[in-house]
Amino acid sequence: MRLITRTQAVMAKRNVLWTLVIRDLRVRYSRSVLGYVWTILDPLLMSLIYFVVFVYIFKKTALGHDPYFLFLVAGLLPWQWFSGAITETSRALLQEAKLVRSTNLPREIWVARVVVAKGIEYLWSLPVLIFFALFYVIKGQTHLNGWLALLPLGIVVQFLFLIGLGLILAPVTTLVTDMQRVIKILLRMLFYITPVIYAGKLVPKPWDKLTWLNPMTGVLEMMRAGFFKHDRIPIQWGAIGVGLVVTMVTLFVGFAVFGRLERAVLKEI
């Protein structure tokens, strides 16, 4: 089984993977003192913008769970991990061409390191989410519940999904010149058809089932479950279940595609 043997190969080199991840983070944060601020500023500002546009200008109130601002933060932080990882994994092999050409490592490592580095940035941004959650709990506008336990599972599923997608995108982008532009456009479309700034429950039937095919729908359900009351908008278990299945399929396909294209990619870079 390719999935298992390759995962073992990467795990055998996990100290190297770790070295690469630390290098990524160090390069990113050595460039500016504000490094950490930039990581959280983007999703926070976007949350603020959507909040102002929808609540104050469009006067919409029932777009997602209440409080809506917390709903936005809980969705935009993982989305930043998702879009950052997709953008970077798609050029993971090209950007490090010199290293890929000179070190004999399991090549899947170049994808994994991006997903891990972006994932750590996401984990670092969690204090922001905790801050706003506590803020609204103290104000009495929401209370935490036991489904908070789904948050770590959501993180694991998002991680696996990103690995699978990255393994498909990295070699394809190497072989197809304008793939990066295509990905940029698709990513923006994906943002609006994923329930990030609205609740998946609000999508008219039967289209809501279609959003379930996107594992991020289920991931966001899991990540938000513990922070809100579910009287008006119940947790969509269907989205979570379908998301799990699609994630596993993506992972299998990812390893298969990567294995098929590896030879051609190495000649190309």
Added chain:
Amino acid sequence: MSTVISVEGLGIEFYRARRRRMSVREMVFHGRNSAPKETFWALKDISFDIRAGEAVGLVGGNGSGKSTLLKMIAGVLLPDEGSVTVTDGVAPLIELTGGFVGELSARDNIYLTAGLHGLRNSQIDERFDDIVDFAGPQVRAGLDTPFRHYSSGMKARLAFAVITTLDEPIILVDEVLAVGDKVFREKCYLRMESLLEQGRTLFLVSHSEGDLKRFSTRGLYLRSGRLAADGPMADVLEQYTAHLAEDSK
């Protein structure tokens, strides 16, 4: 002595146009991919075995497939035909500065590159002074400046110093002995010789007859992707020079 590198019926096929890149725009609007499909075999039917402790020199004209063969032994290219089996760790002196990041200091870079090649931090701590001493006083003075401010000679020296302190029993060298000034080159030669004395296996690609004779006892001669000769270095070099003279007529 046991065989450490075993190459059997090796072949690799490349597209003649260097870029075979496809594009989505083309596929959508023209329904096909216009990149040329013509291919050629950069290497074909290559077979040989190298035993532990051997010093092998690879000779051949430009474009004869030397670097390609070295890369396949290093495991950074995969063969389309046949197989390469390498049973021991490899220290590749190919694309020397590949693992270095311009943004980070030389100190960080030493830890990163050595780490990439599998050394643990404690092992790097032990060898750190050796590495810096070898790279020279200029490098020591600039240990905390970003790597991108280094001169290209200093970069290559530091990289050479890092890779040659690895413990890997097989060393692959691709024309990198020419780095640095005369004094440094002499240091490189001494380092290579001491590595050989320790019983490491050396696989050397070079155009310099002097280097080849100095370091390798066995020669492999590649001629347009085929293995034309395999024997004592002096004989192989003689054959190669004879062919060169013939071709230039």
